[in-house]
Amino acid sequence: MRSLVTGLLAVALLAMDLAAQTLPPPFPRPGAKQLLDNDRVTVWDVVWPKGQPTARHRHPYALAGVYLEPGDRVITDADGSRRNVTNAAGGVTFQLKGLTHIEEGTSDAPLHAIMIEMKQDGPAGDDPSSDLPPAFPREGAKKLLDNERVVIWDYAFTKGRVGPVHRHVRDAVAVWMADGKLRSTPRDGAPTVTTLTKFTATYSRRGNVHTEEAIEGAPRAYVFELK
Numbered sequence: 001m002r003s004l005v006t007g008l009l010a011v012a013l014l015a016m017d018l019a020a021q022t023l024p025p026p027f028p029r030p031g032a033k034q035l036l037d038n039d040r041v042t043v044w045d046v047v048w049p050k051g052q053p054t055a056r057h058r059h060p061y062a063l064a065g066v067y068l069e070p071g072d073r074v075i076t077d078a079d080g081s082r083r084n085v086t087n088a089a090g091g092v093t094f095q096l097k098g099l100t101h102i103e104e105g106t107s108d109a110p111l112h113a114i115m116i117e118m119k120q121d122g123p124a125g126d127d128p129s130s131d132l133p134p135a136f137p138r139e140g141a142k143k144l145l146d147n148e149r150v151v152i153w154d155y156a157f158t159k160g161r162v163g164p165v166h167r168h169v170r171d172a173v174a175v176w177m178a179d180g181k182l183r184s185t186p187r188d189g190a191p192t193v194t195t196l197t198k199f200t201a202t203y204s205r206r207g208n209v210h211t212e213e214a215i216e217g218a219p220r221a222y223v224f225e226l227k
Contacts, residue, residue, distance in 0.1 A: 011220040023100060027117070034202045040124070042117045043201045048105030058100045058101070061117040066175050068199050071111025076102040079145055087111055088094060089175075092144050092152050092222070097121075105161045113215045114201060116224055118149060120148070122213040123227040127169040127206045135168045136225060146160045157182065157214035159202050168208040170225040175201050180217030184210045204220045 008176050027044050028034065030052070036043035042061075048071060056076075067087045078100040087093075093113075105111060136153050139142065145152040151170075157180070164188060176196045185191040187209045194202070196219050 004035070009169045023061050023087060024055055025037075026054070026117075029054060029057075031110075036173070036203055036212050038117055038203065041203070042119070042175060043173060043203075044115045045112075045199070046115050047110045047112050049105060049110050050132060052107045053102055053104035055157075056102050058093065059097055061119055062095065062097045062149055063115055063117050064094045064145075064152065064224055065092065065113050065115035066109065067093070067113045067153075068177075069109065069112035070107075071109060071221040073104060074104050074106075075113060076107050087113075094145060094150065101115050112199075114199070116173050116201075118226060119220040123149065124171070126227075127167060127173070129167060129169075129207070132167040132209060134164055135172070136165045136223065138163070143222070149227050151227070153223040153225070154220075155223060156218060156220040157216060159210065159214045160217070162211055162213045165209065168206050170227065171206045172204045172226065173201055173224040174204065175199075175218060175224070176221050178218055178220045180219030181215050182219055183213045183215050185213075186210045 006025070027042070027046075031047045031049055033045045034042065035045055049056040067089055070087060070089045073085045073087075073157060074082055075085055082105070128155055135154075138155070141153045143151065144154055179198050180196050181193055183191050185192050193215065196202075
């Protein structure tokens with residue numbers, strides 16, 4: 001009898017796993033706009049409109065993000081339980097792959113976030129070079145999260161201040177929280193100027209060596225260093 005029950009339980013678990021694998025991913029969907037896509041990440045600008053539930057979906061990738069504007073949601077978990085969630089502007093999030101749920105905005109002003117899907121299942125490793133200091137940590141940078149997949153930093157550039165030459169030892173996504181212009185000067189090359197717009201994202205490959213200087217505005221970024 002015990003073996004029969006065990007066998008039935010195994011069959012039920014297998015059926016649940018197969019059902020989960022056939023669910024759609026969370027993105028693309030209405031309210032989500034793709035900002036970046038490469039071999040390591042897909043970056044989405046997401047809102048949760050009031051009264052518009054998503055399809056039941058499964059996250060195929062680990063995900064990290066920052067909430068840009070506050071809002072409320074109700075989340076229906078895989079077991080059918082419901083919970084109300086409120087997120088403040090500036091908060092960060094991380095979740096492992098495999099999460100299955102339904103989300104629905106409940107606030108008049110919708111929750112707004114930038115979410116980063118990490119396509120690889122594990123850390124890719126750091127640049128082994130040690131000739132220069134790494135991009136982070138650095139003076140003025142606040143560490144918001146550090147786990148097995150990502151380190152998140154909050155950093156504001158000071159206009160007119162040229163930072164030291166540094167090497168980006170990890171691939172990184174920068175989510176810009178304020179407008180501005182940033183001049184980047186490679187160790188061996190001509191400087192380039194990038195106009196930065198609030199609530200957009202840029203990508204930097206590991207191994208990049210340069211100095212940085214804010215030449216207009218006060219650019220501030222949440223930097224997601226991918227492990």
